[in-house]
Amino acid sequence: xxxxxxxxxxxxxxxxxxxxxxxxVVTPDQAKIAEDAGAVAVMALERVPADIRxxxxxxxxxxxxxxxxxxxxxxxxxxxxxxxxxxxEAQLLESxxxxxxxxxxxxxxxxxxxxxxxxxxxxxxxxxxxxxxxALRRIAEGAALxxxxxxxxxxxxxxxxxxxxxxxxxIRRLHGLRTDELMTAAKEMAAPFELVRWVSENNCLPVPNFxxxxxxxxxxxxxxxxxxxxxxxxxxxxFKSGDAAKRAYAIVxxxxxxxxxxxxxxxxxxxxxxxxxxxxxxxxxxxxxxxRGW
Amino acid sequence: xxxxxALQGGFDRHAKALKQLGVDHRLVKxxxxxNGLTGLIIPGGESTTMLKLMDASELFEPLTxxxxxxxxxxxxxxxxxxxxxxxxxxxQRSLNAIPATIERNAYGSQRESxxxxxxxxxxxxxQMPVFFIRAPRFLATDEGVDALCHYQGDxxxxxxxxxxxxxxxxxxxxxxxxxxAWMQRYNxx
Numbered sequence: 001x002x003x004x005x006x007x008x009x010x011x012x013x014x015x016x017x018x019x020x021x022x023x024x025v026v027t028p029d030q031a032k033i034a035e036d037a038g039a040v041a042v043m044a045l046e047r048v049p050a051d052i053r054x055x056x057x058x059x060x061x062x063x064x065x066x067x068x069x070x071x072x073x074x075x076x077x078x079x080x081x082x083x084x085x086x087x088x089e090a091q092l093l094e095s096x097x098x099x100x101x102x103x104x105x106x107x108x109x110x111x112x113x114x115x116x117x118x119x120x121x122x123x124x125x126x127x128x129x130x131x132x133x134x135a136l137r138r139i140a141e142g143a144a145l146x147x148x149x150x151x152x153x154x155x156x157x158x159x160x161x162x163x164x165x166x167x168x169x170x171i172r173r174l175h176g177l178r179t180d181e182l183m184t185a186a187k188e189m190a191a192p193f194e195l196v197r198w199v200s201e202n203n204c205l206p207v208p209n210f211x212x213x214x215x216x217x218x219x220x221x222x223x224x225x226x227x228x229x230x231x232x233x234x235x236x237x238x239f240k241s242g243d244a245a246k247r248a249y250a251i252v253x254x255x256x257x258x259x260x261x262x263x264x265x266x267x268x269x270x271x272x273x274x275x276x277x278x279x280x281x282x283x284x285x286x287x288x289x290x291x292r293g294w
Numbered sequence: 295x296x297x298x299x300a301l302q303g304g305f306d307r308h309a310k311a312l313k314q315l316g317v318d319h320r321l322v323k324x325x326x327x328x329n330g331l332t333g334l335i336i337p338g339g340e341s342t343t344m345l346k347l348m349d350a351s352e353l354f355e356p357l358t359x360x361x362x363x364x365x366x367x368x369x370x371x372x373x374x375x376x377x378x379x380x381x382x383x384x385x386q387r388s389l390n391a392i393p394a395t396i397e398r399n400a401y402g403s404q405r406e407s408x409x410x411x412x413x414x415x416x417x418x419x420x421q422m423p424v425f426f427i428r429a430p431r432f433l434a435t436d437e438g439v440d441a442l443c444h445y446q447g448d449x450x451x452x453x454x455x456x457x458x459x460x461x462x463x464x465x466x467x468x469x470x471x472x473x474x475a476w477m478q479r480y481n482x483x
Contacts, residue, residue: 001410003408003410012463013404013427013428016303016427017339018302018304019303019339020302035342036346039343040303075398097405099405123404123405249350253347253350256347257323
């Protein structure tokens with residue numbers, strides 16, 4: 001009996017992306033550069049987060065023609081973003097045959113109260129989370145992959161570190177709790193009890209856990225991997241830097257050899273200018289992307 | 295000691311399966327990690343990416359040579375693509391191990407990925423749930439290559455000398471039947 005679109009089939013693809021780098025691309029040419037550098041998948045979008053942050057306005061799903069053009073250019077999986085809660089944009093991406101949908105805080109939310117009910121789709125979803133409660137709410141809605149939100153388009157890793165540490169600290173805490181303490185934990189983190197119990201018993205998330213938001217250097221990628229990320233998403237960090245191809249290749253190496261300082265030094269040399277970073281404290285509260293979604 | 299190529303991809307679940315079976319394993323990322331292995335698993339993932347990472351780690355030549363030493367090698371999904379001599383859709387190079395032709399991503403995008411039961415009669419495995427994730431398909435095989443299993447008429451697993459290649463993921467299902475049978479077959483347990 002052939003079964004499509006089950007959670008296991010969806011997380012199956014996420015498993016195959018482990019130890020890799022998923023790169024934001026806005027043109028087929030960039031997609032080719034990403035694939036040639038060893039990206040494990042590309043994320044098709046209209047503008048990278050740094051430009052969305054700079055130019056403002058409403059950021060939406062990429063136009064279909066751009067996604068088709070990128071799909072035709074590369075043989076690796078192609079992902080694309082939809083606005084939080086915009087399930088019709090997701091229906092479009094599923095119809096196009098996109099491999100993974102990112103319900104992303106980088107785009108302007110379409111619904112400030114509800115996320116997409118992701119069980120309705122055969123295409124897997126990745127969602128951002130700042131803490132374990134948020135991760136488990138997204139998983140309960142059907143997400144097959146969780147990533148840190150970080151603070152996209154800043155070239156500043158501080159928020160991704162905060163989110164990864166937060167999620168993993170809460171997992172460790174749940175693992176140490178008695179069964180009769182789990183209902184209170186579920187109440188406090190506003191997460192479904194059965195998932196809280198699963199995490200407590202298994203000491204990990206039920207889906208893979210990746211990092212995103214602010215990765216700009218090979219060392220940033222390796223930092224997230226050493227903190228427990230199983231792969232990294234790089235948005236503006238590559239194509240907003242001086243030498244995109246070289247930096248992309250270096251970050252790919254860093255995701256594989258994240259615990260080998262000798263290799264990290266080798267790949268970090270002569271990369272040219274990194275993207276210009278932004279101090280998180282200089283961003284007005286209304287422009288913090290990580291606070292979109294709940 | 296069984297090696298699991300861990301440049302990228304599905305190495306984690308293979309390592310877990312070996313651990314569950316109480317078998318020592320080592321993640322392989324550099325040429326020196328191949329020393330002394332009695333078996334090697336090349337997992338699924340993105341074969342193009344793995345080729346690039348092999349070049350970067352100067353692992354392509356050592357792996358090609360390793361495949362000529364007679365040590366049992368198992369390839370799953372992208373691992374099969376790396377083992378077959380001819381790769382299509384699109385064409386790419388390989389470790390040149392099995393005289394067979396394989397088509398990449400033969401079943402469509404992730405939307406078409408699926409779980410199904412397969413039989414491997416020669417290994418006494420029946421109705422075994424496995425996962426086809428953006429799976430490849432074996433198109434042709436030369437003399438000496440045996441069919442191991444089929445899925446709805448498509449060749450889904452092959453065996454050649456010390457090589458086993460399957461187009462699916464046995465490691466994603468919650469069982470270790472496949473790994474146990476492979477190790478028994480090649481006296482690895």
